[in-house]
Amino acid sequence: MPVVSADVDPGPPSTAPPLRVAVVGAGPAGIYAAEALTRQGDVPVAVDLIDRLPTPFGLVRHGIAPDHPKMRAIRDTLHRALDHPDVRFVGNVEIGTDISCAELQATVDAVVYTYGAALDRHLAIPGEELPGSLAATDLVAWYTGHPDADRxxxxxxxxxxxxVVVIGVGNVALDVARVLARTPAELEPTDMPQHVLDALAAAPVEEVTVLGRRGPAQATFTTQELRELGELAAATVLVDPADLELDAAAEERAAADRVVSRNLTVLREWAQHSPEPGRTPVRLRFFARPVRLLGSDRVSGVEVERTVVDEDGRASGTGETTVLPADLVVRSVGYRGRGLPDLPLDEQRGTVPHEAGRILREGRAVPGEYVAGWIKRGPTGVVGTNKHDARETVATLLADVAAGLVRPGGGGVDDLVAELRARGTDPVLLEDWRAIDAAEVALGATRGRARTTLHEWDTLLAAVKAAVRAE
Incomplete structure (x- = not known):
């Protein structure tokens, strides 16, 4: 390889137009997609990272429980991608309202949809709509300070x-159980809005039961999340030893999966626990599926059927039922994606059909339109899973550029933000987000916390306006 002298004039900078990409969704998948685009180095890019909220980070801000500060610190890493000169955060913009998918596609050279899976899955059992029955998505949105939460x-x-009965044995179900069983002193240092801390402190929670329709070998929580449930200041985790008697198929699964094996070790330790006076019991019940929520004007109990699990991991009912008292039922049985106008959606899976990230319309791949994250693969994996997922999609996009299927400079509008402002939309840009960030830090400092989340649309946007007036 020839060596180029430092004295050699490299010539004028390239005048080729950058590849203009709109990434819809500023959560981890969107930010990782922007990062992959700016790091590839072969094609000049200009990325607009669009979000409906005036704040970035998606589920890192409004999904990870606030009592997980180390996990929520992931946003410090994600923030570096927002600071890249070729990336522009464009918040407070709703696709389908402020600009349609088709109009956005005509504005830029390519669009990557990474807007996640925000809808909860239902149990489809009688009584599910009674007052006192909540989706985990609603409770999580509330305690993380999402501006759309129904207080x-x-x-x-x-x-x-x-x-309280929490239905589901994934990490979100454990988050909900843990937050509800925490003492006020444990929650006080978090960035939860003050009204959330006040309501949790006043909640009369005396017991929490977590139900799983299958066995411990099929539970999807991680060992770290599970262990944290046993570290609460004033709660004791209880497990029925009978639920840990595994059949041959479950034993084989445990032997082959280190996470399952570690989970079983923790659960077997807890199976030796007994209720302790003055401590909140948190019960983990397996082989138990809800068949009906009881109550007339609000939830009063859950009818639960004992199940058996076959060698393929499928649960079926035995007909043996019991009733658990419940004043609050929280279902945490998965998420699904929602559709956007002009965008195809697999209604059964709640994902956009694709081929290696390239959107499929009526079975045919469409260069220029892509997906990444949960709306691509469904609600699976951890935050870091989105990095590999986004890289796959970006590789597909760049392959389309190399093949001439996507052409830099093909967008019809000079600047997306100018176009949005002309339409009467007021986008929140990175400096605006910094004003919100500073306001949250300042609010937290008034109570000795690192931050307190601003939770109302008006308050979030007022922080932006206040910063503008101060300039």
Whole structure:
């Protein structure tokens, strides 16, 4: 390889137009996609990272429980991608309202949809719509300070919640159980909005039961999340030893999967626990599926059927039922993606059909339109899973550029932000987000915390306006 002298004039900079990419969704998948685009080095890029909220980070901000500060610190890493000169955060913009998918596609050279899977899955059992029955998505949105959270419904349910039943055995279900069983002193240092801390402190929670329709070998929580449930200041985790008697297929699964094996070790330790006076019991019940929520004007109990699990991991009912008292039922049985106008959606899976990230319309790949993250693969994996996923999609996009299927400079509008402002939309840019960030840090400092989340649309946007007026 020839060596180029430092004295050699490299010539004028390239005048080739950059590849203009709009990434819809500023959560981990979107930020990792922007990062992959700016790091590839072969094609000049200009990335607009669009989000409906005036804040970035998606589920890192409004999904990871606030009592997980180390996990929420992932946003410090994600923030570096936002600081890249070729990336522009464009918040407070709703695709389908402020600009359609088709109009956005005509504005830039390529669009990558990474807007996640925000809808909860239902149990489809009688009584599910009674007051006192909540989706985990609603409760999580509330305690993380999402501006769309329904405070009235959640806080009314919590005010009467002595016996809580959480349905599901994934990490979100454990988050919910852990937050509800925490003491006020444990939650005080978090960045939860003050009204959330006040409501949780006043909630009369006396017991929490987590239900899984299959066995411990099929549970999807991680060992770290599981262990944290046993570290609560004033709660004791209880497990029925009978639920840990595994059949041959489950034993084989445990032997082949280190996570399952480690989980079983933790659960077997807890199976030796007994209820302790003055401590909140947190019960993990397996082989138990809800068949009906009981109550007339609000939830009063859950009818639970004992199940058996076959060698393929499928659960079926035995007909043996019991009733658990419950003032609050939280379903945490998965997420699904929603559709956007002009965008195809597999209604059964809740994902956009694709081929290696390239969107399929009526079975045919469409260069220039891509997906990454949960809306691509479904709600699976951890935050870091999105990095590999986004890289695959970006590799597909760049292959289309190399093949001439996507051409830099093909967008019809000079500047997306100028176009949005002309339409009457007021995008929140990176400096605006910094103003929100500073306001949250300042609010937290008034109570000795690192941050307190601003949770109302008006308050978030007021922080931006205040910073503009101060300039």
């Amino acid at each position: 009235t419904v959640v806080e009314a349910a919590l005010a009467r919640a002595r016996s």
